[in-house]
Amino acid sequence: MKPQSFEYVRAGTLDSALEILADAGDEAKVIAGGQSLVPVMNLRLARPAVLVDINPLAELARVEQRAGALRLGALVRHRTLERGEVGGALGGLLAEVAGHIGHVPVRVRGSIGGSLAHADPGAEWCLVALALEAEVEIARRGERRRLTVDAFLDGPFTTALAPDELVLGLELARRPGWSYGFAEHARTHGAFAQSGACVALQVRDEVVAAARVAVMGVGGRAERLGPVEAAVVGRPANGAAAAAAGACREVVDPAGYDEVSPDYLRALAAAVVRRATAAAIAAPTEERQ
Ligand SMILES: Cc1cc2nc3c(=O)[nH]c(=O)nc-3n(C[C@H](O)[C@H](O)[C@H](O)COP(=O)(O)OP(=O)(O)OC[C@H]3O[C@@H](n4cnc5c(N)ncnc54)[C@H](O)[C@@H]3O)c2cc1C
The missing domain is CATH 3.30.43.10 (Uridine Diphospho-n-acetylenolpyruvylglucosamine Reductase, domain 2)
Structure with a gap:
């Protein structure tokens, strides 16, 4: 058509x-x-x-390093992030995640602002932005506002964005001492993920001091898993991945669809949470800028 x-x-x-x-x-x-x-x-x-x-608006395509934060304009392409434009531990996470989005031609054209505004339940950027407690900058004629990603995302393909509003960009905090992990499962290479997880951790003296865990594939949008975060904090780092997976299995309640059962989706979520947590433990930490 x-x-x-x-x-x-x-x-x-x-x-x-x-x-x-x-x-x-x-x-x-x-x-x-x-x-x-x-x-x-x-x-x-x-x-x-x-x-x-909005493609002629060059100011929306900027990657800006601010004091303690990274600001990505809405028109920053997936491919720009995949190519490693952003340094540090956060840049490593963004490059890895971008490589999971569709195929190269999709990544060359597709933008981070478009991903957020489209709010596909399987969109990697919605998941990552939620886990990292990013803020979305929004504008309409004569007015600007900022929303946390949690407040921005409603349900599948729906957001808090009004029809006359534009996403200007996304701000992500740089957190010295934190490390990041990501994992997803897609049925075929380049397809939307069935499940995915993003984990941010602060480890001190081999013990998890703080954690952010978000998962997608168990509901209509990506979700932060507070009980999983609580289960991980205070654990020795080498037991964190197993603890996160166990808590995830307890807490998620997917509905299932077509031939995909809730039990399968629960097991998948636990598996990606385990992998993302293990990846965060093994990853380099963010350095002070
Ligand atoms: C074959 C294929 C595979 C894909 N696989 C994946 C995948 O695995 N993971 C994934 O996350 N995505 C995937 N995508 C989608 C891709 O990431 C898109 O790039 C993204 O969802 C939308 O970005 P866009 O810039 O193309 O937005 P557009 O398609 O231009 O717009 C999407 C929506 O967002 C709105 N919009 C766009 N920019 C703004 C803005 N700045 N402010 C307000 N509203 C805005 C538009 O009005 C529209 O409603 C795939 C796409 C294809 C074609």
Whole structure:
């Protein structure tokens, strides 16, 4: 199928993009990499009357190192992160995660802001941003706001974003002494993951002092697993992966779908949490910038 006809507008400035969105209301859609929107338009699941192309807005494509934080513009491509544009332990995590998203052509075009706004339950960036307690910067005409990723993500393919709002970027804290791990399971190379986990840990004197654990594939969106974090904190580092997996198995309650049973999804979640925790234990820690 082909999309319904639409007006195409190439945004010259951020202000003009926000003006168009404000005037068009829910008739308009932003297009970034087009890797999710175009297929959805071809299927006529989305029928925008106006398409606002934000690709000319170079200020949205910047990777900025700020004091104690990394700021990624909404138009930063998956491939940019995969290529190691960001240094340190956080950069290593982002490069690894980006390599799991689709195939190279998807990663060259697809953007981190588009991934967040699209909010696919299997989107790696939603999972990672949640685990790392990132904040989303949002703008509409005459107004800016910031939301935690937890507040930003609603359910499958739904967010707190209003139709006239634009994601400007994402801010991730740099935490000296922390390390990161990621693991996912996809049925075939390049496919969306069935399950995935991202873990951030602070280990002091071989004991886990703080933990952030998020998982996807057990519900309509990525979730932080507070009881798993609590089960890991205070453990010797060498027992953390097993403890995390055990607690995950207890706490997740997936619904299952088609031929995929809840038990299988629970076991899968525990397996990726175990792998991501072990990876975080083995990973280098973030250094003071
Ligand atoms: C074959 C294939 C495999 C894929 N595999 C994966 C995968 O394994 N994991 C994964 O996470 N993704 C996967 N994707 C999706 C890919 O990561 C997309 O790049 C991403 O979901 C959307 O980014 P985009 O820049 O292409 O956004 P677009 O497709 O341009 O837009 C997606 C949605 O976000 C909105 N939007 C985009 N940017 C903004 C913004 N700055 N502010 C507000 N709204 C915005 C659009 O209006 C639209 O609703 C795959 C895609 C394909 C085609």
